Amino acid sequence: MWRTLARNVRPSSLISRPSKITPAITRLSQVTSQRSLNLAPASLIGTFREFSSSKANYAWRNIEAQINGTNQVQVQWDTDVSSSYQNVWLRDHCRCPKCFHPQTLQRLVNTFNIPKDIQSKSVQATEKGLTIVWDNDDHESVYDWDWLKNHSYNPPLKGKVDLTPPKPILWGAEIAKNPPIVQYEEAMNTQAGLAKWLNNIEVYGFSFVDGVPITLEATEQLARRICFIRESHYAAGIWDFTSNLAFADTAYTDLALNAHTDTTYFSDPVGLQMFHKLEFRGTGGESLFVDGFKVAENLKKKHPEAYECLSTLKVPTHSAGDEKVMIVPTPREQSILNHLSDGTLYQVRYNNDDRSTLSNLSPEQVDQFYEALRKWNTELTSSETEYWEALEPGRAIVFDNWRVLHGRASFTGHRRLSGAYLNRDDFLSRARTTRFTHAEKAIIL
Known part of the structure; x- marks a missing residue:
């Protein structure tokens, strides 16, 4: 009235x-x-x-x-x-x-x-x-x-x-039974397929794309469907590599790689990554994926003091193997587990191989750090959390490098893999665009 x-x-x-x-x-x-x-x-x-x-x-x-x-x-x-x-x-x-x-x-x-x-x-x-x-x-x-x-x-x-993304669904090895997948034609040619692909990545931290033509050109077109490709010291755009040590990095060998996130040495680590195996004549080389948010959740439940340690102590990192490369982040040290102001975990930043000398810690912190790191590694390498996938030619994967850790088994023979670093902000923009109309954005902003 x-x-x-x-x-x-x-x-x-x-x-x-x-x-x-x-x-x-x-x-x-x-x-x-x-x-x-x-x-x-x-x-x-x-x-x-x-x-x-x-x-x-x-x-x-x-x-x-x-x-x-x-x-x-x-x-x-x-x-x-x-x-x-x-x-x-x-x-x-x-x-x-x-x-x-x-x-x-x-x-x-x-x-x-x-x-x-x-x-x-x-x-x-x-x-x-x-x-x-x-x-x-x-x-x-x-x-x-x-x-x-x-x-x-x-x-x-x-x-x-607000612009909070969909609530993540945490997963372990059981994801192998029903992994998030979209078809190449669906993702490339329909808005519904694009929205499904984007949502998979936001919710699960990764998504496969099946039926991808086995060419570098088609892989690049797929990457650009969701965001622009981010340049790095490896390449100006999409790249393909074999075990030839073209760069002084263990990724360019046939050695096994433990679960890690890439570019921990960047001030702004790469947001998303894409992999697509183009050629393989040999044995081994299976890809490993681990949900870092799930590992962090397990660690917090079992060892809250270790979780707190890895959330607060700062770790220096670097990339310096090549003669013309010397990369360190600003600030120089960063935590492995990083949180928003409300305590929400938003980023896992972990590559034990790229860790620099720990000369920034006190004697007490050294003991705390190694104890916490051991507990983190136990959870990270558990058979319940590791998801192994052969990643055959024709199946590409895009994953959130701030959440999903990746690695691989050692291999023999010839293995050619295409890869790309993708821009996180552009991806999130496209994901949000599929969820909000122009009028709704005016209400939210």
Whole structure:
């Protein structure tokens, strides 16, 4: 029911009942009820009654907008949930076409022309959203309800729609029974196949592509389907290699390689990798893949002190075998297990062969590190976590180098493998593009 209250409010602040109320369509999930903030006396500007569509898990009832004090606006979402927004924040985040480009989704407003004590001239709650006219220049700002709720910061609300990728599914050796696979023609020629491929990599950390033509050109086209190829000291684009020591790296030998992630010596390690075996005449050489997130989870459950050690102690790394190569990261040392601010593990950075001299640790830390490393290795080399795959010609794999460790068995004979480092940001951009429309991105950003 619409109502207005003219207590301590300019006449222009009053709102009238609209002639038609339209359903709200929202992707926000159920917001857990929170006790209303203990706010100073405020002036009620208006109430907009709005009902959600079938996509939503809740209904908005009696959305109220209030001037709270002199420098902020309060939105009452329902009986127990409210949000407060400071005037300077609202003006800086104006979503009108003059302040935020509707096509490029980039800010156009000049932040530094906003008075630090900016005041509202009028505030209205309508079916379009929260409308504010500012007193310094009569500029009108309109804020969509979905956008306001998704970006509530005082307090932060649960159910926020953000860019978090799908929840990872952890795996061990059992993944061999049903590994994530897409077909080459499906991935290359359909949006559904592309979306499936991208989702496989985000959820499982890897995906096979079957039916790939056994050429370097087709492999490169496949790589470019999901992101651009990242250059490195190995090659400007996709490469193929055999055991010829063309580079001073054990990858260019026929030796066995323990499970590891690549380019731990880069300040920004390679995000994704692609492998496709083009030729093989010999024995051995099976590929090894291990879910680093699963290994970390096992370590944390069994040996939390070891997990903490590998998350905090810093390890120096390098690549320096070739005469013209000397690569070390900045900062010089990095942790093996790296986390977001909320404690979520986002990156495993481990190659014991590329580890530099541990001269940065105290005597106590040396003992802690080697004890933790032994426990990590026990979990990493368990038969329950190792997934071995022959990777026959025609089957390519793309895997997340921040999550999935790889290795191989020793081999004899001739083995030609194509490979590429892929750009993580470009991959994530394409993955998100398959999940969000342009209108939805405008709500999230």
